Amino acid sequence: MPAGLPGDRDEIARLLVEAGYIPDAELPTAIWLMGLLGRPLLLEGEAGVGKTEVAKALSALLATPLIRLQCYEGLDQQAALYEWNYQRQLLAIKAREQSGDAAAVERHVFGPEYLLERPLLTAIRQDKPPVLLIDEIDRADQEFEALLLEVLSDFQISIPELGTVTAKARPFVILTSNGTRELSDALRRRCLYHHIDYPDEAREARIIRTRLPAIDSDLAAQIAAVIARLRKENLVKVPGVAETLDWAAALMGLGIRDLGANVEAAYAVIATLIKTEQDRAALPREVWVRLLERVA
């Protein structure tokens, strides 16, 4: 078991809360198993439910660095593992042209000081197990998944010119995906799985209070109730937790303490919640007023 993770789920839940993340009932078990089995954890869920936040909270909990690899289409080995610093190598070769010993030059330019570490290699070379966040893995292409599988199964990377780098400490790996592409079975098989849903009303209110400690707790409850109803509306872009927090912050900035008494002002900052024109049209002022009146 990698060091540093408590063996008790309740303790994990408590530490997550301390790190500013309010987990659902199942997440602490998933993290506990991650530590126990040494397998990566695949987090899925709609955009804005806090998948990335889990990794941040975990790294805070373990007091280890968070190494993040943001995936995108066309991500390849040079951007994910390592690359040689060609310009420096070229300079070094030119500078040593007179020495005549080609073999020595080659040994020199393929030394560690010419190696540019990318996130996966960085994660493997840490002394203390870091948290490795592979964000939005579904955006990378299938070929990259194969590369990732190799790294995740052995936690070693072979660099032809240098030799094999093996992990000193196994990182805690968290992968996130929100389904722009179906992931391969092989990758899913490697991982533990956890699906994050939008938080229920009580948990959302707790999240608001944790993230914005200065907020009035009645207002937090009202906001959570509005958001819960809003998510049931047929919206194109359902507001996530991040949107909720933005809206709460905006309301606080306006000095609002009770939504029912400030319907107009609350509607004025709806730009923090509603992100498409269609949704804006689907939620005219009257609907909005009714929504607030039911809550307040």
Place this chain on the structure above:
Amino acid sequence: MSVATVQAQDAGALMRRNLIRFLRTLRGYGFGVGPADSADALTALAAGAGANPHLWRQALKTICCRNARQWSAFDEIFDAFWQRREMRTLLRQRDLPHKPRGPTFTQAGQGGGRPAGLQVEAWRRGQSGDDAARPAESPSDGASQQDARRQADFKDLADPEALRAAEEVAVLLAASLRARRTRRFRRAARGQVDLRRTIRRSVARGGVPIDLVRRRRREEPMRIVALLDASGSMEPYLRAFARFLRGLVMHARVADAYLFHTHLVHVTPALKERDPQRAIDRMVLMAQGLGGGTLIGESLAAFNARYAQSALKGRACVIILSDGFDAGDPDLLATELAQLKRRCRRLVWLNPLLGTAGYRPEARGMQAALPYVDLFASAHNLDSLAALAPQLARL
């Protein structure tokens, strides 16, 4: 050894045996649980995950689930097995086709409304009730006997030669869609210089880049998504179009097919059946199971909500095969088409009536759809299908 430890050991052994049986049950429901997962579950058990049912469920859920569908189905399967063992038989006898893997796996809780559920439903209508437990097997002749008269009307299209030709046309069509350039590179004889490889090579020449390595962007084929209207008015064309879709699904590198009428059904797996006749029969059967007035807008909405995100990633060409007779709201059709149009590169509407002399696309549905369509073409015979290839290539 005390009595207590013996009992504890027995309990442990029982738990392990039950665990193995549970994992087997999961496999029956289409979970891809491998030996590595079994070992992990045992490790978790040894570390105290079996201490209470709550924790045990969460641990097994995390280890065994692979996707959101399994995630939401897991709790019910777990409860049925661990808490109400007698429920297990009940659950098995439900609509849920008890077949490993594949599209027939649905959320245990909800039989109807989903592709596999519909499939079962369609099957039940075509067959007597007691055979309904074997949905994916043996397509029936029952339906075709039942509709013998209707089939006689389009027997010229049902002749095997014409149908095979429809499939071949689809192959040509798939090939005519241009490939997409990706952001990944591959080595090539011509193209821009690949600095990384060139410098690696130059080491052997004392740092002088003599061997130039070149690279080019790799190309990826265009995805094809076909949506076939299976309403009553489209019936004469159904078999030919089904064969056409089969051609797309079997031969294009990435293609997906859907059938819609009042609902939308994903039919790619059914079309991939090895025997073409069986594949077509399955599809016709599914179409008959749908019944009622055509709701194109609702079906597109279902596609946009459930499938579009994964089916249309990257560059896709969406082909809608429909006569545009819509019993639903034309505004909804327009909204959903607009959304679909934003998600795909090409939107093609093939209307078999366009080949009929004097036909003008005046149906309300068709009128609502036209502004969003890149290519509106006829598809009433093989020639018109074949004529599509150059037009698509130009798009």
